[in-house]
Amino acid sequence: MSGFDELRLDGVRRRFGGQDALAGLSLTIRRGEFIALLGPSGCGKSTALNCLAGLLPLSEGSIWQDGTRLDTLPPERRGFGMVFQNYALFPHLPVRRNISFGLQMRRLPRDEVRRRTDEALRLVRLEEHAGKLPGQLSGGQQQRVAIARAVVLEPSLVLMDEPLSNLDAKLRLEMRTEIRRLHQTLGLTTVYVTHDQEEALSLADRLVVLRDGRVEQIGTPQELHERPANRHVADFMGYRNLLPMKVKAVHGSTVTVDGSGLTLEGVAVGALSPGDDVLAGIRPEDLHAGEHGVPVTVEVVEYQGRELAVEARTSAGVAVHLRAITRPAPGDQIAVTAEPARVLVFPS
């Protein structure tokens, strides 16, 4: 296995027609790590992946694999495996020849090609489909062929471009577990692109959140989930309530804010002083309906199995999202509270 100790992206920039699709991505990937590039569509995450794969030339910056410069090499000489969003299976080749394609390109002896192809087929449990053409397989099976084709070469890095986005919800969960299991068994360094925060949180060792071609935050799933660095990351990490407010008082890292018809205590993210305009971020599951608290008017109630998702409006007319156990009726007045530790206050 042609492994590396560290892969370094140094100010990688890519322009399209004068606009930055990716503006200076610097990142060090350690061997065996699972990195997720996360962000909304158009944030530059696929651009970053294609730059890594060598499918897009860089406008600036460099990519280093240990001491070797990589960004000047064509894709076929980088030795990375890639799983494409639409799988990009060769439609005219049976599953087995799709998987063995890369091995044959390396001119490996026939016995070894057969042995490793068989191994990969077993790994993704497609032995009985080896002779079929990709068009005869279901979406999930095609996905597994694509993964087998990328990992059979034991590449030093596997790149995955939204590999689950074409699957239905149930299959997506199954394949997610499958990808994580493969990563655990094979230990392949992986860079995974997705717009689904849940997918990124559950798969990755480290996440890179991108927005408009810029890195917003890099951290472990827990760091991002609990301490988003700014309002954009918070928005992406499920802080559905981002309420415009004003700082009233500051005590150390705790701030009191009011506005939008609410008064709240929360944790300041960054330096704040009284009078600042801020956004208070609260997850719907951290905003509780109770006896005490700020009164809000229920507008929409959605049943979600174990709990109910409620959209309510404060006296100032701002929408807030919360969870409830008992079903309030639209038009009801309820009181909401939030634990100060669960409220993040971002400068706006």
Added chain:
Amino acid sequence: MTRVALRHRLAERGIDRQLWLLVPGLACVLALFVYPFAYGIGLSFQPAQGGVFGAYREFFTDAYQRDTIATTLGLSLPAAILNVAASVPIAYRMRGRFRGKRLLTTILVVPITLGTVLTAEGLLNYLGPAGWFNRFLMAVGLLDEPVRLTNNYWGVFFSLVITGFPFAFLLILSYLSGIDPTLERAAATLGAGWWQRFRRITLPLLAPGLATTFCLTFVLAFSVFPSAVLVGDPAGTTRVISIAAYHAAYEAYDYPLGSAIAVVMGVVELFVVAVVLGLRSLLYTGSTGGKG
């Protein structure tokens, strides 16, 4: 009650009032194609002498007539092969998006609009014994006397390439853009260089389209007539089968023989097309993943 049910049952099999829309087209096809075609076949079996197959016997026993098949194949097969073969690399290079693609495509396609007569005149002026081409080669001292490139096989061959290439190129370009470009990128990440990508991925997916393109350009070239007369040697090396049919029908006024030659022409074309399409059916002809 039963009438409604009958109408529904018919509609389920695709028989409804919309079928009347087919009538004008069908009438045209019958009146302008099927009837004259059947009439011509009928005529070919009614020669003035020699029985039912007299006209065909006359054609095949006369070496001067019979050899027109070989002459025409000798022109149209290489021309069709060259048109397809030359289009593939050019279309492959032009499959992506780049500045000036529309201009370049237009330039490559313009010969379609010229027509054979204009092409022939151009060829005579340019490649003829006193044309620019020969004068240039003699002026720089490469030649002592003009090389003959018109009024022989080569004149017709060039004319077929000039008029047939744009068809082949346009068809192949559209087949190529129907192949998903991520397939080649996938092959690249798997270690395939450009030649391997072309040979293992693009070419196999393109091959059925090449077969179809070959058939169309071959049929186009096989029915060559004006350029065989204008830039060829219509009494000798480029006496193609359509000239033979024309002579029989409009100079000897032997309509049955003319019809018989036309039928032979059709059969030869069908034979070549059937062979090529038969080979094509051995290839992968399913989806190529692109926008189609």
